[in-house]
Amino acid sequence: MPVQPNHTLVAAHDRRASATFLAEMLGLPAPVPFGPFLGVKVDNDVTLDFMDAGGEITPQHYAFLISEREFDEIFGRIRERGLSYWADPFRREPGKINTRDGGRGVYFEDPNGHLLEILTRPYGSGG
Numbered sequence: 001m002p003v004q005p006n007h008t009l010v011a012a013h014d015r016r017a018s019a020t021f022l023a024e025m026l027g028l029p030a031p032v033p034f035g036p037f038l039g040v041k042v043d044n045d046v047t048l049d050f051m052d053a054g055g056e057i058t059p060q061h062y063a064f065l066i067s068e069r070e071f072d073e074i075f076g077r078i079r080e081r082g083l084s085y086w087a088d089p090f091r092r093e094p095g096k097i098n099t100r101d102g103g104r105g106v107y108f109e110d111p112n113g114h115l116l117e118i119l120t121r122p123y124g125s126g127g
Contacts, residue, residue, distance in 0.1 A: 005046045007039070010060070011053035012112050019050040021110055025077055026064060061089065063117040071104050071120050083108050089115060101125045
């Protein structure tokens with residue numbers, strides 16, 4: 001069996017709101033409960049399992065490789081909601097997207113401050 005990611009935990013102040021935000025933004029099915037978690041399943045069968053966390057949350061980075069069509073759809077939702085977005089992970093290029101490796105990419109935050117990224121070409125793939 002090849003080694004592949006299966007799931008990861010995502011700390012949230014409100015797991016339902018956070019999981020729903022991710023599912024809606026990425027155009028994925030509604031979150032599914034599993035014990036104390038709400039799982040958002042992405043297309044390669046990996047789940048992001050949101051859990052309620054008390055206190056301060058350390059922001060993490062979650063990147064999603066998507067198609068050009070999906071980029072247009074998701075970026076449209078980012079703009080419809082009036083969310084801030086950046087071309088870079090350091091948030092030095094606000095209101096811009098990047099075109100690294102001949103694709104497109106953008107960063108935006110979820111309700112907990114986690115930095116979400118959508119990109120159409122893997123970094124280092126050329127182009």
